[in-house]
Amino acid sequence: MSKDCLLLNGNGKPVSYFPLSTIDWKTAVKLVYTRNVIIIKNHEDWSVRSPSVTLEVPSIIMLRRFHKFQNYVKFSRSNVYLRDMYRCQYCADVFDTNQLTLDHVLPRSKGGDTSWENIVTCCKSCNTLKGSKPIDPIKKPVKPSFAHLLNGHKLNPNDFADKEWVKYIF
Numbered sequence: 001m002s003k004d005c006l007l008l009n010g011n012g013k014p015v016s017y018f019p020l021s022t023i024d025w026k027t028a029v030k031l032v033y034t035r036n037v038i039i040i041k042n043h044e045d046w047s048v049r050s051p052s053v054t055l056e057v058p059s060i061i062m063l064r065r066f067h068k069f070q071n072y073v074k075f076s077r078s079n080v081y082l083r084d085m086y087r088c089q090y091c092a093d094v095f096d097t098n099q100l101t102l103d104h105v106l107p108r109s110k111g112g113d114t115s116w117e118n119i120v121t122c123c124k125s126c127n128t129l130k131g132s133k134p135i136d137p138i139k140k141p142v143k144p145s146f147a148h149l150l151n152g153h154k155l156n157p158n159d160f161a162d163k164e165w166v167k168y169i170f
């Protein structure tokens with residue numbers, strides 16, 4: 001799903017941070033029609049046409065009411081990348097997500113589990129070189145705090161469809 005529009009909760013903060021609550025433009029337009037959301041900002045120079053109407057595509061929308069969502073730091077691939085700030089934990093280079101993979105520090109074959117404490121971001125070439133040898137990553141992996149993960153978002157604002165999003169996220 002493309003990340004065209006930032007969805008804010010009724011308090012003006014993202015509904016979810018990790019992953020960031022973004023929706024594609026079609027869903028955003030539908031939500032606007034249900035009148036459950038307020039448009040905070042439209043994209044500049046982006047409108048869509050149907051035979052009868054031209055619509056501005058929203059870039060930031062906010063729910064009319066505050067909804068309570070669980071916003072804890074869930075263990076997931078994208079959150080591990082955020083924790084490690086897209087840096088391979090073996091060669092220390094920064095990569096795009098399509099060049100990254102997850103690595104078990106203590107290999108599964110030796111009893112290593114899939115957890116914050118045993119999984120690190122690893123580039124594809126290091127992953128191949130490493131094989132199943134246990135090597136120490138540059139930083140011992142731990143469960144990240146909310147604030148720590150937020151720093152990962154700061155690193156990648158290029159992923160944001162609209163530069164204005166940063167004002168609502170941080």
Ligand SMILES: [Zn+2]
Pocket residue numbers: 088089090091092093122123124125126127
């Ligand atoms: Zn690497």
